[in-house]
Amino acid sequence: MPDERLILLVSPDLLSTSRIAGLAQPLPARVDTLRRIEDPLPGGPYDLILVDLQTVPGTATEIVSRALLLCEGSGAKRARLVAFGPHVAKERLAEALAAGADAVVSRGELLGDFATLVQRWTE
Numbered sequence: 001m002p003d004e005r006l007i008l009l010v011s012p013d014l015l016s017t018s019r020i021a022g023l024a025q026p027l028p029a030r031v032d033t034l035r036r037i038e039d040p041l042p043g044g045p046y047d048l049i050l051v052d053l054q055t056v057p058g059t060a061t062e063i064v065s066r067a068l069l070l071c072e073g074s075g076a077k078r079a080r081l082v083a084f085g086p087h088v089a090k091e092r093l094a095e096a097l098a099a100g101a102d103a104v105v106s107r108g109e110l111l112g113d114f115a116t117l118v119q120r121w122t123e
Helices: 014-024 060-072 090-098 107-112 114-121
Strands: 005-010 029-034 048-052 080-085 103-106
Touching (some): 005 014, 060 080, 090 103, 107 114
């Protein structure tokens, strides 16, 4: 599909990855998963990179720094980087934003309004 969005999800959490993949299908979008941020990219170029701050090891600053390298390596245009985590992890989300993420959202926001958010981030 010519207007299919390509999303990279960085998360080892199988529940999140399957849920996000299901939410992406009707957009239309395809989700590739990177279980460890150190692993090579499974494809690309990506329109959007989602990083799970709860399940990826390291500080939010370390995670975002490594994810920004993925953004640069994902193709001709720089993919948008969005970090997500539990709504109670306000400091961790703020740290990710300060470290260079394009946006941060709670897991509930991401899953609850996925289509709208992906459209906004990939315009």
